[in-house]
Amino acid sequence: MGAGTETGRDGQRAEGRGRSGAGAGVMARLLWLLRGLTLGAAPRRAVRGRAGGGEPCTGPVLGEAGSLATCELPLAKSEWQKKLTPEQFYVTREKGTEPPFSGIYLNNKEAGMYHCVCCDSPLFSSEKKYCSGTGWPSFSEAHGTSGSDESHTGILRRLDTSLGSARTEVVCKQCEAHLGHVFPDGPGPNGQRFCINSVALKFKPRKH
Known part of the structure; x- marks a missing residue:
């Protein structure tokens, strides 16, 4: 070769x-x-x-x-406006506040769960709701709280300085809807008062 x-x-x-x-x-x-x-x-x-x-x-x-x-993409502001009423949009997407003593759930004593009006995530149980006399639905803790651990709840806390002083804003963990604020003047061992707008909530009665 x-x-x-x-x-x-x-x-x-x-x-x-x-x-x-x-x-x-x-x-x-x-x-x-x-x-x-x-x-x-x-x-x-x-x-x-x-x-x-x-x-x-x-x-x-x-x-x-x-x-x-895959999961759902965040809705644009225009889409939220189509989905929500003007009052719901103002409170949840523009961080507004409903007038005191005007909310439909202020005096609601029925057993059940309060969900986010935007995404239906469960947020607060009626078992933790109490009358604070402030004019807004009040809860001593979020649904899923274990002691001081809120990692399994449907809410997040955020610093709010919009009024010139530091407050703690409460938002929905799932869709970031503004719900209200939490203050250190509540009952129970944690001493918390979740001051929540009725218009940001959707109540579902407990099934018997």
Whole structure:
């Protein structure tokens, strides 16, 4: 067999190795990009169907066992205006406050659960509702509270300095609707008063 034939075969082998190496490089780059996308989405994962709700969802997320899951995107302000009444929109999306002693749930004594009017997340139980005399529905704690742990509730606390002094705003963990404020003058061991707007709530009676 001639030297030219051997040289030709060596060239073909080298070319084959070059092609396979290039293919492996492209595949590695694709895997790296996919890994970056999924890892970037993972911290925004929201667990729906629980009181906690997770962080507000922003699109495709990494689901259980690495599978790609989907969830609802946050609604635009125009969409909330279509979904809510003017009063509900003013309070929940523009951080307004209903007039005192005007709310439909102020004197409600029926047993049940108070849900977010925007996303239906359970927020407060009637068992923790009490009469504070302030003019708004008041609760001693959020549904799902364990001692001082609120990680399994449907609410979040945020600093509010809109009136020139520091207050603690209460928002829905699922959709970030403004609900009201919490003050350190309530009953019970925690001494809290969740002062919540009726218009931000949807009451569901307990089934007997």
